[in-house]
Amino acid sequence: MSRPTLSAALAAAAAFSLTACGGGDAGTDPAAGGPIAVEAKDESCGVARSEAAAGQITFEVSNKGSRVTEFYLYAEGDRIMGEVENIAPGLTRRLIVEVADGGKYQTSCRPGMTGDGIRADFTVTGGATRQVDTDARLAEATEGYQTYVANQADAFDAKTKEFVAAVKAGEVDEAKALYPVARTYWERIEPVAESFGDLDPRTDAREADLEPGQEWTGWHRLEKELWVTGLSADAPAVADTLATDVAEIVTRSKAVELTPLDLANGAKGLLDEVATGKITGEEDIFSHTDLWDFQANVEGSQAAIAALRPVVVERDPALVKTLEERFAAVTDLLAAQRRGDGFKLYTDLSPEQVKAFATAVDALSEPISKVAEVVAQK
Amino acid sequence: MTGPGESGAAVNGTGAGKQAGVSRRRLFGLTGAGVAVAGLGAAAGAPATDAPRVRPTAADPAAPVPFRGEHQAGIVTPAQDRTHFVAFDVTTRDRAELRDLLREWTAAAERMTRGEEAEPDGAVGGGAAAPPADTGEALGLPASALTLTIGFGPSLFDDRFGLAGQRPPALIDLPRFPKDNLDPNRTGGDLCVQACANDPQVAVHAIRNLARVGFGRVAVRWSQLGFGRTSSTSTAQATPRNLFGFKDGTNNLKAEDPAGLAEHVWVAESDGPPWMVGGSYLVARRIRMRVETWDRAPLAEQEAIVGRRKGSGAPLGQQDEFDPVDPHVRGAGGVPVIAEDAHVRLASAEALEGARILRRGYNFADGSDGLGHLDAGLFFLCFNRDTRTRFVPMQRALSSKDPMMEYLEHNGSGHFAVPPGVRDGQYWGQGLFG
Numbered sequence: 001m002s003r004p005t006l007s008a009a010l011a012a013a014a015a016f017s018l019t020a021c022g023g024g025d026a027g028t029d030p031a032a033g034g035p036i037a038v039e040a041k042d043e044s045c046g047v048a049r050s051e052a053a054a055g056q057i058t059f060e061v062s063n064k065g066s067r068v069t070e071f072y073l074y075a076e077g078d079r080i081m082g083e084v085e086n087i088a089p090g091l092t093r094r095l096i097v098e099v100a101d102g103g104k105y106q107t108s109c110r111p112g113m114t115g116d117g118i119r120a121d122f123t124v125t126g127g128a129t130r131q132v133d134t135d136a137r138l139a140e141a142t143e144g145y146q147t148y149v150a151n152q153a154d155a156f157d158a159k160t161k162e163f164v165a166a167v168k169a170g171e172v173d174e175a176k177a178l179y180p181v182a183r184t185y186w187e188r189i190e191p192v193a194e195s196f197g198d199l200d201p202r203t204d205a206r207e208a209d210l211e212p213g214q215e216w217t218g219w220h221r222l223e224k225e226l227w228v229t230g231l232s233a234d235a236p237a238v239a240d241t242l243a244t245d246v247a248e249i250v251t252r253s254k255a256v257e258l259t260p261l262d263l264a265n266g267a268k269g270l271l272d273e274v275a276t277g278k279i280t281g282e283e284d285i286f287s288h289t290d291l292w293d294f295q296a297n298v299e300g301s302q303a304a305i306a307a308l309r310p311v312v313v314e315r316d317p318a319l320v321k322t323l324e325e326r327f328a329a330v331t332d333l334l335a336a337q338r339r340g341d342g343f344k345l346y347t348d349l350s351p352e353q354v355k356a357f358a359t360a361v362d363a364l365s366e367p368i369s370k371v372a373e374v375v376a377q378k
Numbered sequence: 379m380t381g382p383g384e385s386g387a388a389v390n391g392t393g394a395g396k397q398a399g400v401s402r403r404r405l406f407g408l409t410g411a412g413v414a415v416a417g418l419g420a421a422a423g424a425p426a427t428d429a430p431r432v433r434p435t436a437a438d439p440a441a442p443v444p445f446r447g448e449h450q451a452g453i454v455t456p457a458q459d460r461t462h463f464v465a466f467d468v469t470t471r472d473r474a475e476l477r478d479l480l481r482e483w484t485a486a487a488e489r490m491t492r493g494e495e496a497e498p499d500g501a502v503g504g505g506a507a508a509p510p511a512d513t514g515e516a517l518g519l520p521a522s523a524l525t526l527t528i529g530f531g532p533s534l535f536d537d538r539f540g541l542a543g544q545r546p547p548a549l550i551d552l553p554r555f556p557k558d559n560l561d562p563n564r565t566g567g568d569l570c571v572q573a574c575a576n577d578p579q580v581a582v583h584a585i586r587n588l589a590r591v592g593f594g595r596v597a598v599r600w601s602q603l604g605f606g607r608t609s610s611t612s613t614a615q616a617t618p619r620n621l622f623g624f625k626d627g628t629n630n631l632k633a634e635d636p637a638g639l640a641e642h643v644w645v646a647e648s649d650g651p652p653w654m655v656g657g658s659y660l661v662a663r664r665i666r667m668r669v670e671t672w673d674r675a676p677l678a679e680q681e682a683i684v685g686r687r688k689g690s691g692a693p694l695g696q697q698d699e700f701d702p703v704d705p706h707v708r709g710a711g712g713v714p715v716i717a718e719d720a721h722v723r724l725a726s727a728e729a730l731e732g733a734r735i736l737r738r739g740y741n742f743a744d745g746s747d748g749l750g751h752l753d754a755g756l757f758f759l760c761f762n763r764d765t766r767t768r769f770v771p772m773q774r775a776l777s778s779k780d781p782m783m784e785y786l787e788h789n790g791s792g793h794f795a796v797p798p799g800v801r802d803g804q805y806w807g808q809g810l811f812g
Contacts, residue, residue, distance in 0.1 A: 058697075070706075079710075079711070080708065080709075080710065080711055081710055082707070082708060082709050083712065084706055084707045084708070085706035085707075085708070086706040087706075093704055093706070093707075094707075095695075208558075208559065209556055209557050210556060211556045211778045268674055272671045272784075275668075275670070276668055279749065351748070354749065355749055355750065358749035358750050358751070362670060362750060365670075368674075369673075373676075
């Protein structure tokens with residue numbers, strides 16, 4: 001099941017970086033000349049200064065009017081740089097905006113929180129050097145990984161359809177054989193694939209994770225029916241819904257725009273999935289096919305790191321060496337548990353074997369968590 | 379502990395004359411019981427029953443906290459550094475035996491909160507052939523702001539003791555929250571006692587001796603040690619950090635906010651039942667933190683999940699720790715600076731229609747899990763006026779939406795009705811059993 005989804009965490013991180021670029025904890029930047037008072041009334045918007053130096057700019061917006069208001073800073077083309085909404089009459093609220101580039105901006109008070117607002121020009125002087133991602137190899141890394149995601153997504157779609165067909169035909173043995181295989185493609189690209197709204201809970205919710213009143217659908221419901229309770233009358237409908245949801249996930253996964261940081265954080269996230277779900281046997285609690293998912297998470301993590309390798313090896317060769325050794329250690333442990341085309345069941349592992357997996361995954365996760373910083377270096 | 383004069387001064391917050399390091403027990407041994415008891419009388423008598431229970435333990439971590447008062451101590455008492463929390467099953471079926479136990483416990487608890495032994499001269503003053511009546515490990519230690527707070531669990535109100543009719547409607551069986559993984563051996567209980575002190579040995583001593591008094595009538599169901607308070611309950615206290623490294627409880631209700639406490643913590647007459655007026659409801663949750671995976675998360679992600687800066691504790695988009703959380707600030711492209719699912723936003727009173735709780739949790743680290751990971755986390759304790767309208771909606775929002783849940787596992791839980799304070803001549807829960 002889900003971790004903080006990649007896109008959600010990164011969207012939040014992006015919002016956060018708005019104020020973070022100034023470095024360290026928030027504080028007024030004296031170079032910017034201190035907070036700029038804004039007196040917002042029903043008919044006017046008094047901005048104490050109409051000019052500020054590039055960097056962190058702080059507005060203190062006081063609503064002196066009678067209507068709830070909001071305040072915006074726009075870049076050209078009405079691109080929102082920052083806004084503070086829902087300022088009740090009599091209240092003062094703060095907006096801290098990181099403005100990297102000098103140029104023409106606009107302030108706007110919106111009494112009643114509608115319309116275009118009361119606009120005024122605002123000039124930002126100077127300008128920090130804009131951090132443009134000029135590294136073509138990082139762009140290649142992202143592109144290469146997106147191709148990987150697309151390929152896995154297609155296979156996920158195809159294998160899910162086979163699984164669904166087996167469930168609908170009542171072919172229990174075949175469905176059980178296909179279950180861990182189809183999930184492999186999902187688990188390889190999970191940080192991307194689980195980031196789409198309620199599609200993750202619809203397809204991958206575990207019984208223990210359900211909210212009151214939430215209908216249980218998806219993989220794990222069918223897992224329980226196949227391994228424990230027998231296929232219910234609803235199983236064909238559940239299977240059809242799964243096929244539809246997976247098709248949607250596939251379409252969206254192929255369309256998603258990734259950054260190099262997404263790759264690095266996704267590689268880490270996949271190992272966190274292993275540490276919290278697979279090593280404890282909680283993911284596939286009825287089928288005990290956790291090692292299939294484990295292997296797929298590790299492969300997906302390895303694919304993301306491999307895509308970034310040309311950049312990371314140049315900036316931190318020792319880190320790449322460590323990663324390769326520790327990936328190999330985890331892969332060797334998994335290989336030792338292979339049985340035929342698949343793996344030993346989780347319940348057949350000894351406590352010592354589980355401990356060895358946990359230790360190897362920890363040893364790998366720690367250096368993987370450092371990749372993002374290396375990729376972010378300019 | 380100190381003599382009568384210093385003791386009274388310390389309780390009133392001007393403990394300058396306090397002789398550090400001289401315990402009451404030591405004095406007890408030197409000068410005899412009479413002097414010490416007189417001193418205690420002065421200390422315990424000073425706070426009239428209606429006086430607010432705010433005591434400057436931050437200034438004098440060794441001083442005693444009065445046991446009696448309008449409310450039980452250990453709720454708005456400035457949070458001490460350590461806790462030992464215990465839940466008991468009642469094993470007797472005899473209501474009178476249970477009532478007698480509560481009387482005996484009250485006497486022992488009051489003595490121990492003064493820095494005395496569980497029984498007068500109990501550690502070494504009895505016969506050589508008898509096991510000592512006090513276990514002795516707190517001899518020579520000061521009161522250390524020990525508070526002992528009792529609560530009654532939902533299961534007490536079954537058919538065993540004729541209490542079914544007195545169960546407060548607010549004392550619900552907690553619902554199952556998404557992602558709960560509760561261990562029956564860390565959940566529930568007929569009774570609980572929360573011991574908090576600035577010295578862990580004092581807290582453990584208190585629980586150990588109460589458990590001992592209770593043998594044959596109650597049995598320990600589960601217990602939890604906590605170190606490093608994770609909340610401040612007084613504006614005189616700095617906000618401490620939890621094991622995620624973040625300041626925790628910045629927006630907590632504080633002792634200095636009587637209106638807030640009246641609205642959100644204390645059971646009012648209009649709430650009923652009468653025996654609970656002036657009491658509160660305690661929710662305990664053992665929250666394991668997956669600290670190893672958390673520690674690998676980038677700083678930006680950690681701060682985005684919490685909604686605060688890790689260093690200063692300032693809400694994202696603001697400058698100082700105590701700046702109000704402003705959920706209406708948006709950054710580039712109109713993206714909220716505090717994410718829609720950030721912890722501070724989901725737990726904020728604004729998101730919960732004004733509902734607030736008084737948090738009083740502690741960090742814990744109970745060894746390791748056998749897989750090379752620390753069994754560590756937050757022992758969450760909170761007090762609220764009605765769990766149905768405060769804790770439950772808050773936990774529902776957090777357990778289903780908070781990305782932090784990926785790093786958490788709730789594996790223990792308890793819910794207890796905490797009766798009002800013990801007045802002179804009364805015993806714990808007299809309003810219920812009397």
